[in-house]
């Protein structure tokens with residue numbers, strides 16, 4: 001069992017080296033959207049669905065410090081939308097349709113997939129581009145098919161590991177770091 005801790009430690013270290021730069025770009029992208037009355041949409045499947053709603057709860061509620069509520073919607077939480085769109089159009093369209101319904105130019109999509117191969121998340125990226133939104137993608141396993149979808153204006157946080165659980169462990173750190181970065185820009189560095 002100590003192998004899990006050791007592997008996690010080295011994955012966090014490698015991720016810190018690879019992802020600190022793009023993470024700072026992600027903070028700037030989110031802050032710019034929120035400061036211009038834009039909103040953040042987030043989606044993922046399974047553990048990544050939990051991560052998406054966890055992140056959005058910290059925007060709408062709060063992270064560590066008192067501040068104004070920030071505009072965000074998790075696209076994996078409304079069971080009526082998920083079942084209606086899944087039933088009528090197919091599960092691959094459940095996030096795409098919501099991005100097309102809600103997305104406005106200047107909004108940001110946070111697309112979470114450890115493989116970068118979940119089709120419903122991939123289609124949400126294409127829908128975001130159709131709405132002139134930029135994308136922050138959280139992936140692992142080399143980024144999968146998202147590599148072909150993301151543009152130079154997007155931010156790709158690809159965890160350098162091939163196991164889903166390890167990637168998810170870094171993803172939650174990345175999402176918390178994004179929250180912390182937004183708070184620092186809004187409120188200044190903590191005393």
Ligand SMILES: O=C(CO)[C@@H](O)[C@H](O)[C@H](O)[C@H](O)COP(=O)(O)O
Nearest residue numbers: 045046047048113114115118164165
């Ligand atoms: O949390 C886990 C495994 O740790 C699972 O629920 C996992 O999120 C699901 O298998 C997802 O469907 C995987 O999708 P993705 O990360 O490849 O987009």
Ligand SMILES: [Zn+2]
Nearest residue numbers: 047164165168
């Ligand atoms: Zn998991």
